[in-house]
Amino acid sequence: MAHDTTQGEHVGAKKRIWQVFIILSILTLVEVALGIVKPDFLVNNDLVSLSYLNWIFIVLTIVKAYYIIWAFMHMEHESPSLRRVVVWSGIFLISYLIAILLIEGLYIQEVYTDEYITWDF
């Protein structure tokens, strides 16, 4: 049982909580600062049809998600099997859903702009 553990481990757990809070705050501040400044070279350069800025936002968001799930939701203390059940099923299903919907959305956008019908009259 967790409450049987020694005092030292609890000091460590508290330290970890504040550490993660500081990390999450810094990441959020970086996101907000970039969102307000919007540096030109990040906005105008693309990597796989997504600007550097948006890549940064998405990667930072996933890092934040990792810290919330691992530290706050104690996923790091769960058994590997539970970790895999929750994380991998989520990752597979969500990436499939996103890929399929975004490809379809871009295709419809192509139809709207390239076909011989005007949608703005």
Added chain:
Amino acid sequence: MEATTVAKTGTEGQAWGGGEEKPLKASYGKLMMWFFISSDALTFSGFLAAYGFSRFKFIEEWPIADEVFNHFPFLHGVDAPMYYVALMTFILIFSSVTMVLAVDAGHEMKKDKVVTYMALTILGGIIFLGSQAWEWKNFIHGEYGAVETRSGKIIQFVDADGDRIALDEFASASPKDRTQHLAKNGIWFSSESSINPMGLEDVKRGFEANKTLRVRTMQITEEGEKEILSREESLLKLNTSGVGIIEGANLRQNEYGAPLFGGFFFFITGFHGFHVLSGVLILIIVFFNVLVGTYEKRGSYEMVEKVGLYWHFIDLVWVFVFTFFYLV
């Protein structure tokens, strides 16, 4: 002995007891909370993916979030993009911290600390809900107003410098003759708008009188800004394709751009807000259980841990909503 807390639920040996062998090494309650969270995560990603789908569909005319969400309390007319949602994000992250501190105090069986930290978490949740209500109020009320065109697009108005200008800054409602509606003219009275609303004709007249005004369309240019038409094009656009004025937002149309934008805003932030609301309610129930010593008697604060899992999940969803609705 495992690192995870496995509480005695009093169902040992019964159908729901699950026996001694626990393949995932978590208690029944925590496991079910994880399964619920997984399915709820899929629901939210369904919403966000649908948002992405619609946004990609109208990629060249989607509203720019910085221009829509630029309010901050007590700073009227100051352009403050993002600051407010950033503040909301901090409130939610901090309430997550107090929640995890409550869970930690629960592991140590310190009832007073659990009470304090849970109270702080509930407070954070309520502040977040209030902030979201304020955000909705601004979104619904609108700031500048726009004109809807025949094709369901919208056009907005800018002054000589290219800054947005509100409809009532250049147009005013004209007095209109009103005839008393009588029963002999019709049996069924359906509805009537307010007594003297500003109409499309008033906007057209005001626009013609102010020679410096121009029209801004939904189209996004190469520079990532909305296209501004020349004065001649503006007059032509307004006079030939305008069909009515829009102020603020509802589920059918909004002054910011694509009608779907408003729908997704209400649906995604609303669904998230509903989760926060139910989270606050569950937290309050568990809070009172802690107060009366239910978990002290049970010998385990696992219930605090379970509601904690749900609360962190809400924070997790907000991190994604924040990125995909406000940043990207």
